[in-house]
Every structure is written in structure tokens, then in C-alpha cells.
Amino acid sequence: MEKILKTKEVSEELGVNPTTVQRWIKYFDIPCKTNELGHYLIAEQELNTLQNIKERLNRGFTMKEIREKNDPVQVVKEKKEKMIATNILEDKLEQLMIHIEQLERKLSVKADEVVEYQVLQHRNELDNLFTMITKIDERMNRIEQQLPVITQKVVGGSEHNVPEQLKKPRKNKLMRIFSF
Structure with a gap:
């Protein structure tokens, strides 16, 4: 009767x-x-196989190399399964290239849309700033109109109005800053 061993033995x-x-x-x-x-219940034949595997591993073989050398039919099957016809690969490559081109076009369109949106946002901000400056300028003009005429005292004791040349045209300077 054949001797049967357990995994631990x-x-x-x-x-x-x-x-x-x-x-x-x-x-x-x-x-x-x-x-x-x-x-597992391991018979003598399986024990010999396991001893052979251990010896080959000790000699530096990898488990994959040992498996391939033990079953050459399996190696041929694996190689056949891994081989793919050239025309199939070329078709897949062509499909992949088409897909990449489509993605590049979509990315370009999306980038253009983002830039267009940003330009519109900046234009709106500039318009808002221009409106605010116009309002500030109008307020300044109203305030200036409500102020009394500025007079200057001279050492000799006579008073006279400030010449128009000394008044600064604020509106023109502000408008020049924001004009294009």
C-alpha cells in the first residue's frame, strides 16, 4: 500500500x-x-515531484522556468494564446489613433471655449470698472460744483480767484487711463 502524507509531514x-x-x-x-x-493528501509520486521542484529552486531556477520545463505542451499553448495576428493589431492601432485624434480635437475645442469665456469675463469686468469710474467722475464734478470758489490771499492783502489754468481736468486723465 502506498504511503500517504499530509501537508505538514x-x-x-x-x-x-x-x-x-x-x-x-x-x-x-x-x-x-x-x-x-x-x-492535501500527498502520495509518494507527488512527494518526488515536490522534491524535484525544491531542488530546481535551490539551483536558481524560477517557478515559471520549472513549470515550463515540466510541461512543454503547456508552454506551446501559452505562446499560441499570446500570439495575435498583425492585421488585428494594426486595426486596433488605427482605432486608437483615431480615438486620440478625436480627443485632441475635443480638447482643443474645450480650450477655445474656456479662453472665450475668460475673455468675456474680463470684458465684463472692464465694463463694470469703466461704469464705476464714470460714476465717480460724475460725483466729483457735482461735488466741485457745490464747493465755493477758492480764493487766494496774497501778501499785499488783495484777494482774487484761482486762475482756470490751475484747475486740473480730472475727467480727461481718468478717461485716458481706461481708454483703448
Whole structure:
């Protein structure tokens, strides 16, 4: 009768963790029976396979390399599954390029819309500022009209009105600042 070992016994014999044994069984598709609790029951043949895997790993092979060398049919299947016809790739590339061009056009249109909106906002702000300046200028004119005439005292004792040349034309200066 063939000797059947549990995962823990195999891990002790191989000198590895029980989860490592479980991982190898799953990764290398080693056919093992399980008990009613789902624990692996490992026969002598499977134990030899696991010992072979451990030796190859110790020699520096990767798990992928070991799996490929153990099952050459599986490697060919994987390579065939990975191969895609050139015309399919070219079609996908063409579709991708069309999609990229569409996205670039949409991005350009969106950028133009944003700039247009910003220009309109700035124009509204300038119009509001111009309206405020006009109102301020009108108020200043009304205040100036309500003020009494400014007189100047001279050392000799005579008074006279301030010449018109000394009055500053404020409206013209303010309007020149905001005109285009």
C-alpha cells in the first residue's frame, strides 16, 4: 500500500513551510487528493515531484522556468494564446489613433471655449470698472460744483480767484487711463 502524507509531514520532510507546499501544489497543478476538510493528501509520486521542484529552486531556477520545463505542451499553448495576428493589431492601432485624434480635437475645442469665456469675463469686468469710474467722475464734478470758489490771499492783502489754468481736468486723465 502506498504511503500517504499530509501537508505538514511533507513540509517537515522538505524543510519548507506548509503554505509553501500548498502554493507549489496549486502553481504546478500537482494532482493531489484532499480529505473531507480540504487538506492535501500527498502520495509518494507527488512527494518526488515536490522534491524535484525544491531542488530546481535551490539551483536558481524560477517557478515559471520549472513549470515550463515540466510541461512543454503547456508552454506551446501559452505562446499560441499570446500570439495575435498583425492585421488585428494594426486595426486596433488605427482605432486608437483615431480615438486620440478625436480627443485632441475635443480638447482643443474645450480650450477655445474656456479662453472665450475668460475673455468675456474680463470684458465684463472692464465694463463694470469703466461704469464705476464714470460714476465717480460724475460725483466729483457735482461735488466741485457745490464747493465755493477758492480764493487766494496774497501778501499785499488783495484777494482774487484761482486762475482756470490751475484747475486740473480730472475727467480727461481718468478717461485716458481706461481708454483703448
